[in-house]
Amino acid sequence: MSHFARRMRYVIKRLVQAIPIVLAIVILNFFLLQLAEGDAVDVLAGEAGSATPEYMAELRAKFGLDQPLIVQLGVYLKNVVLLDLGYSFRHEMPVSELIFDRMLATLLLMVSTILLAVGFGIVLGLVAAISLNTWRDTAISIFALITYATPLFWVGLMLIVVFSLNLGWFPTSGMENFAMFYEGWDRVVDIAHHLVLPTITLSLFYLALYTRLMRASMLEQAGQDYVTTARAKGVTENRIMFVHVLRNALLPVVTMAGVQVGALIGGSVIVESVFAWPGLGMLAFEALFSRDLNLLLGIFLLSAVLVVAVNLVVDLIYSTLDPRIEVS
Amino acid sequence: MNIRSTVLGALCAVSMAFAGAAAMAQKAGGTLVYIVQPEPPSLASFLSTSGPIGLVAPKIYEGLLDYDTDLNIVPALAESYTVSEDGKTVTFNLQQGVHWHDGEPFTSADVQFTVMEILSKVHPRGPNSFREVVSIDTPDEHTAVFNLANPAPYMLRALSAYESPMVPKHLLEGQDPRNSDLATNPVGTGPFKFVEWQKGQYIRLDKNEDYWKEGLPYLDRVVGRFIPDASTRTAAMENEEVMYGAFGAIPNIDAVRLRDTDGFNVTTDGYAMINPMALIEFNTTKPPFDNPALRRAVTVALDREFLIENIWFGYGKPATSALSSNFAATGLYAGAMPNYAPNAQSEQAIAILDEAGIAPDADGVRASVTLDLIPYGEDWRRAGEYMKQALSEIGIKVELRYEDVPTWLKRIYADYDFDMNVNYFYQLPDPVLGVHRHYGTDQIRQGTHFVNSSQYSNPDLDALLVAGAQEADATKRQEIYAEIQKILANDLPVANLFEMEFLTVYNEKLKDHATSALGSYGSFAEAWIDD
Numbered sequence: 002m003s004h005f006a007r008r009m010r011y012v013i014k015r016l017v018q019a020i021p022i023v024l025a026i027v028i029l030n031f032f033l034l035q036l037a038e039g040d041a042v043d044v045l046a047g048e049a050g051s052a053t054p055e056y057m058a059e060l061r062a063k064f065g066l067d068q069p070l071i072v073q074l075g076v077y078l079k080n081v082v083l084l085d086l087g088y089s090f091r092h093e094m095p096v097s098e099l100i101f102d103r104m105l106a107t108l109l110l111m112v113s114t115i116l117l118a119v120g121f122g123i124v125l126g127l128v129a130a131i132s133l134n135t136w137r138d139t140a141i142s143i144f145a146l147i148t149y150a151t152p153l154f155w156v157g158l159m160l161i162v163v164f165s166l167n168l169g170w171f172p173t174s175g176m177e178n179f180a181m182f183y184e185g186w187d188r189v190v191d192i193a194h195h196l197v198l199p200t201i202t203l204s205l206f207y208l209a210l211y212t213r214l215m216r217a218s219m220l221e222q223a224g225q226d227y228v229t230t231a232r233a234k235g236v237t238e239n240r241i242m243f244v245h246v247l248r249n250a251l252l253p254v255v256t257m258a259g260v261q262v263g264a265l266i267g268g269s270v271i272v273e274s275v276f277a278w279p280g281l282g283m284l285a286f287e288a289l290f291s292r293d294l295n296l297l298l299g300i301f302l303l304s305a306v307l308v309v310a311v312n313l314v315v316d317l318i319y320s321t322l323d324p325r326i327e328v329s
Numbered sequence: 330m331n332i333r334s335t336v337l338g339a340l341c342a343v344s345m346a347f348a349g350a351a352a353m354a355q356k357a358g359g360t361l362v363y364i365v366q367p368e369p370p371s372l373a374s375f376l377s378t379s380g381p382i383g384l385v386a387p388k389i390y391e392g393l394l395d396y397d398t399d400l401n402i403v404p405a406l407a408e409s410y411t412v413s414e415d416g417k418t419v420t421f422n423l424q425q426g427v428h429w430h431d432g433e434p435f436t437s438a439d440v441q442f443t444v445m446e447i448l449s450k451v452h453p454r455g456p457n458s459f460r461e462v463v464s465i466d467t468p469d470e471h472t473a474v475f476n477l478a479n480p481a482p483y484m485l486r487a488l489s490a491y492e493s494p495m496v497p498k499h500l501l502e503g504q505d506p507r508n509s510d511l512a513t514n515p516v517g518t519g520p521f522k523f524v525e526w527q528k529g530q531y532i533r534l535d536k537n538e539d540y541w542k543e544g545l546p547y548l549d550r551v552v553g554r555f556i557p558d559a560s561t562r563t564a565a566m567e568n569e570e571v572m573y574g575a576f577g578a579i580p581n582i583d584a585v586r587l588r589d590t591d592g593f594n595v596t597t598d599g600y601a602m603i604n605p606m607a608l609i610e611f612n613t614t615k616p617p618f619d620n621p622a623l624r625r626a627v628t629v630a631l632d633r634e635f636l637i638e639n640i641w642f643g644y645g646k647p648a649t650s651a652l653s654s655n656f657a658a659t660g661l662y663a664g665a666m667p668n669y670a671p672n673a674q675s676e677q678a679i680a681i682l683d684e685a686g687i688a689p690d691a692d693g694v695r696a697s698v699t700l701d702l703i704p705y706g707e708d709w710r711r712a713g714e715y716m717k718q719a720l721s722e723i724g725i726k727v728e729l730r731y732e733d734v735p736t737w738l739k740r741i742y743a744d745y746d747f748d749m750n751v752n753y754f755y756q757l758p759d760p761v762l763g764v765h766r767h768y769g770t771d772q773i774r775q776g777t778h779f780v781n782s783s784q785y786s787n788p789d790l791d792a793l794l795v796a797g798a799q800e801a802d803a804t805k806r807q808e809i810y811a812e813i814q815k816i817l818a819n820d821l822p823v824a825n826l827f828e829m830e831f832l833t834v835y836n837e838k839l840k841d842h843a844t845s846a847l848g849s850y851g852s853f854a855e856a857w858i859d860d
Contacts, residue, residue, distance in 0.1 A: 039735025047738040047778045048370060048379040054776040056451075091370050092528065093513055102528060154558075161564045173564040179531045179552045180360045180570075277556040277565075279529030286557075287368070292735050 012313065019309040026305045027081060027298065031074050034294050040066055041090060041292045064090050077298065086302070087295040091288075096299040099284065104303075106176055107280035109192075110272070111265050113200045118207035119258050123251070125208070126215020130250075131242065133220070141212060149209035157202040157275035164198060171198050174277035199276040203269060207261065211254055218250040225249075251322055259315030262308060354840075357547045359858040361839065364562055364574035365532065365553035372523070372532075373512035374494045375447050378454060380576060383491045383850040385532055385553050389430075390494035390517035393421055393440065394485065396846040400601055400658055400758065402485060403845075406435070406495055406518065407473075416480030416801040423471040427541045429497045430522045437467035442498035444475075451506050458487035458762060461799075480801035483759035489602065490519065491850035492757075520546035520854040530555065540854075547857035559583075566593070572836040572858070575599070575849030579834040581642040581708070587834055594837050597644060597830040599848015604655050604756040604763065605829040606648065607636075607712075610741070611749050613822050614784045617696040618748055621820055622685030623725075625668050627749070628824035629681065630723045631716060632673035637827050640711045644832060647671035648825035651817035652764060652810065653756050655828065660803060661760060663811035666818035669825070678723045695724035698748040701741065702731050709751060716751070742778045753829060754779060758846075760810065761798045767823050769794050785822030 042060045061067045065076065080087055086096035129141040148156075165173040172178065176195050183191045222228070223246055231241050270282035281300055288296040365384045371377070374386035393407040407421040427435040445465055448455030461481040466474040477484075487493055497516055501509055515523045520542070521534035532553045536546055554571055556562045563583040565571045567590075579587065588595040609627070611618040618624055633647035646654065649665040656662035670677075682695055689695045702713040710731055717727040732740065740746050757763030766772045770791050772781035793813050800806040817823075833849060835842060842856040 037736070038732075039739040043735045043738050043743070043778075045370060045377075047734060048377065054774065057776060093371060094528075099528065106529075158560050158564075161561065165568050166564055169568075173568045173570055174556055174558075174561045175554065175565075175570070176530060179533070179554055180362050182533075274557045275561055277530075277554070277558070277561060279527070283529060283557060290733055290735075291370070 008317070012317075015313050015316075019306075019313075022309065023302065023305050024078075027078065027302055028074065030298055030301045031077065031294075032070075034297060035070060037289075037292065039292060041294070042066065044291045045091065060090075077295075081302065086299040089288075089293050089296040091291050091293045092296070096296050099296060100281065100299055100303060103279060103281045103284050106278060107269065107282065109196060110199055110203065110269060110278060110280055111262070113196060114203045114207065114265065114269075115258060115262070117200060117204040119211055119254065121204070122208050122211020123215050123254060125212040126254075127219060127247070129212065129216040130219035130223070138216075141216075145209040145212045148205040149213075151205075153202060153206055153271045154275050156205055157198070157272060160198050160202055161275075171195075174275075176279055199272050199278050202275070203265070203272045207265075210257065210261075214257055215250065215254050218253045219246060222246045222250045248322055252319065255315055255318055255322065259312050260308075262311040354859075355547055355857045356859060357857070358549050359547075359860070360550040360552060361548050361573065361853065361856060361858065362531075362552045362554055362571045364565075364571050364578040365555055366562065366574075366576075366578050367557070368529065368555040369532075371512040372515045372526075373506075373509070374491065375443070375496050376451055376453075376507060376512070378452075378492075384575065385534075386494060386515065386517075387490035387519070387847065387850050388521040388534055388551055388852050389515045389519045389523055390490055390496065391519045391852070392488045392490040392493050392495060393423075394488040395851075396486075396489060396602060396758070398598060398601070398843070398846055400846050405488075405490065406440075407488075410485075412485075416482070417477045419475040419477065419484070421473045421475070423473065424541055425471060427518050428539060429499075429518055430516045430537060431497075431500075433497065433499055434470075435495070435497075435518050436470040437473040438470075439495055439498045440473040441465040441467050442502065443495050444493070447496055447501065447506055448493055452493075454487070454757075454762065455493065457766075458484055458493065479799045481798075482801060482806070483761040483798070486758035487762055489847055489850070490852060491602075491847055520852050521548075521551050542854065546852075546854040548853065551853055563587070566834060566836070569836060572839045573833070573842060573849075574835070575833040576831050577706070579832070580706075581644060581832060584832045584834050585642050592837050594835060596833050596835070596843060599833060599843040599846070599851070600829075600831050601655060602758050602846045602848075602850070604653050604758065605753055605831065606653055606756050607645070607751070607753045607826040607829050608648070609749050609751055609824045609826065610747075610767075610783050611822060611824070612745060612747055612783060614745070615748075617687075617698060620685065620687070622681055623687060623696060624821040624824065625819075626678040626681045626685075626687075626723060627720060627725065628668050628821055629670060629674045630678035630725075631719055631824075631826065632671075633827050634671045635673070636712055636715060640708050640715065641827075641829075644830040646828040646830070648827050650814045651768075651823070651825060652760060652814055653825075653828050655756070656760065656810075659759070660807045661810040663807075663814045666814055668818050668821060673719060675722050682723065689724045693724050694726045697726040697728070699728045699730055701737065701747050701750040702729065703750075703752045704732060704734050704737050713751060738778055741782050742780070743776045745775070745782065745784065747782075750782070751826075760813075765794050765798070768817065781822075783822035785820070787816065787820065790816050790820075 041064060042057050046057050065073060089096050089099055092099055125141050129138045132138050161173050164170045172195055176192055178191050228241055228246060231245055269280055270286050273280045273283040285297060285300045365381050367381055369379060369381035369385060372382060372386050374382050374390060391406050393405060395403045395405040397403050406424055408424050410419060410421045412419050423437060429435055444459055444462060449459045461477040461479045462475055463478050464476045500511055500516055520537050520540045522537045524533045524535050526532045534551045536549050556565055559580050562574060563579050566574060566579060584595050587593040611624050613619055637643060637645040649669045650663060652662050654662050687695050700713055700716060702709045713729045717729055720727050741750050755763050766780045768781060768785055768790060770786040773784050774780050793809055797806060797809040800809060838858050838860050840857050840859055842853060844855045845851045
């Protein structure tokens with residue numbers, strides 16, 4: 002069997018395995034969310050200021066909330082199988098449309114954060130490992146410790162105070178300038194400008210993690226037998242470090258990045274809230290407080306799928322980094 | 330028909346003269362970005378009185394009347410009105426040449442449809458405001474005659490764009506208004522037209538070029554931005570990304586700092602129509618608060634001025650009665666009542682408890698209660714912490730409970746599973762609209778929010794409430810409400826804490842944004858930017 006065909010088979014097998022996992026997650030989430038007191042109708046009526054019990058009963062019937070739980074779950078599962086995520090009665094929009102609208106903002110923030118955090122994390126970890134026990138190593142370790150220990154919302158607010166209010170370099174919040182409504186290329190630049198502070202804030206936390214992981218991983222690999230062998234063969238130190246050790250040391254970092262994609266959606270609630278970034282995190286947060294269960298389940302489902310997919314990609318990257326790890 | 334007329338022509342002329350005098354300085358153009366928080370669930374102001382909807386919808390829709398900063402009635406879609414001698418016929422003369430944003434003309438048929446089919450049926454407060462309206466005649470396109478079963482003096486106070494928006498008949502007729510596309514795509518007659526709503530980001534409204542008020546609005550565009558984090562809202566204001574934030578969008582702690590910063594200012598104007606009151610609801614049906622003596626002791630033991638000074642930064646006035654002192658303007662406020670001291674009277678409170686035989690146990694505890702707190706921000710939590718401490722001094726042991734909105738609403742208004750609940754209510758411009766719902770037996774409506782959760786029922790009071798609603802004579806009405814306030818100060822199913830003063834923080838470049846009593850629930854038609 003060719004290498005490519007083997008890979009395809011592996012991917013398909015993994016995808017099939019993912020179906021029961023995702024279904025189990027949906028069912029678990031469904032029941033978990035039922036534990037919250039009150040429902041979407043309570044919130045809508047509460048916000049409206051007042052509503053008659055008849056009207057609330059009518060709304061519950063319209064939302065399907067008057068049905069027994071098991072029927073509600075059945076209807077939801079049936080819809081999910083048909084790739085229909087249902088309707089958000091609060092937003093009066095299909096869930097898929099709502100999620101898709103916010104997805105782009107979240108992906109933008111997530112991808113730029115991962116690139117920044119993993120990229121810089123690897124570089125810093127590498128530098129620290131190479132200059133073990135020098136002032137550079139110490140400085141990097143202290144930096145990592147501080148950024149890891151500082152709460153995200155505080156970092157965000159401090160960046161706003163320094164770079165928006167005092168220096169005036171970046172806007173405080175939002176994804177675009179709403180006084181101007183730029184179009185075309187100007188809009189891209191405007192969005193990039195708005196993206197800087199949230200990305201830095203969210204990256205700092207993960208950056209620390211990758212730095213420490215990379216440093217430890219490099220040191221561990223440097224003590225392996227194959228390094229001694231390479232050295233005995235007369236390979237230069239630089240080549241040992243950057244070709245042999247680096248490649249192996251990357252494996253745990255890549256694993257970690259895969260696991261954290263899911264966490265990034267959650268971690269971005271704080272950053273999205275501080276910077277008024279219109280992503281999925283905020284949407285989920287608001288959905289929880291308005292008991293918009295369809296929307297919340299949709300977002301959970303999406304994160305589950307995303308984590309499964311990213312982990313599959315990570316496994317594929319593994320085999321590229323280290324051909325000894327066969328996909329089978 | 331002998332007509333006691335209140336024609337608004339003269340008033341109208343005066344206000345136009347004012348507009349003329351000030352027009353020299355006004356500049357047209359520009360975009361006003363302001364804070365809308367939280368993001369509204371829809372823009373259906375004809376279905377919901379939800380605060381954030383009120384921040385946006387009155388820019389698009391208009392009411393029959395408006396109210397100036399002294400609460401005088403001024404013309405809006407109705408250029409004048411007359412009330413018959415017996416108070417049972419109210420005739421509105423509508424403005425000529427008004428068009429909906431889709432180009433259709435606005436006529437008396439729209440008024441008839443809005444009031445009879447929409448507001449009286451699906452609006453949360455409409456069935457109350459228009460309860461005496463039997464029918465509406467439309468003798469011609471510009472006249473709407475309201476026929477009432479009984480005089481309804483309060484109705485004329487409920488006709489603003491926020492409270493009773495006029496909606497287009499041609500877009501709603503024959504549909505279920507609760508499922509209408511109008512909820513997210515509003516079409517009104519107001520100074521700004523709806524353009525787009527980017528969920529999670531902003532609502533954009535553009536100038537209505539064909540607005541019926543000549544020369545208005547000044548602004549080209551109004552954008553309502555959603556910023557979830559309070560500190561970021563403050564930063565955005567300081568960075569001039571937004572120019573206006575009402576209803577405490579900027580927390581008081583930052584507002585007082587901005588007030589003292591160049592270029593920014595703070596106002597408490599623009600909240601007179603909603604008349605907010607902070608209060609405690611007691612559950613009067615179960616121990617320990619079924620005993621009125623304990624309720625009296627609590628209200629006497631609390632230091633209202635302390636709350637205002639230390640938690641709300643001096644913005645607020647101690648409550649002195651069931652009615653806000655703002656009702657002095659209409660003569661209905663009867664002055665300070667007993668049991669409403671501005672400062673704590675712990676000794677008096679203890680005397681009340683001793684007299685009622687509520688004795689302390691070995692640990693000095695006379696009663697153990699749970700205090701629920703309205704989940705609308707940190708200030709309320711701090712107020713709860715203060716109350717816990719203050720009440721412990723008179724032997725009432727308090728446990729605080731702070732839950733999220735749906736859980737809290739269900740607990741207080743559906744399950745009645747509480748002892749005492751800190752909350753705030755809008756008393757609105759007439760007690761019939763905002764205050765009766767606390768106290769009437771007919772307002773014990775399980776599952777309905779913001780009504781009589783105390784489950785207080787007093788036939789004498791019920792009779793007075795009905796009389797107060799229907800009395801057309803101002804002096805007699807005053808006497809009825811004085812009696813109501815006396816009864817309530819003694820029974821105290823609800824203890825008012827303080828008359829709230831919300832803060833609007835704005836950039837000083839923004840002018841004339843609070844030209845009506847509606848404030849941020851108004852239209853921004855006359856607002857302009859001086860840069």
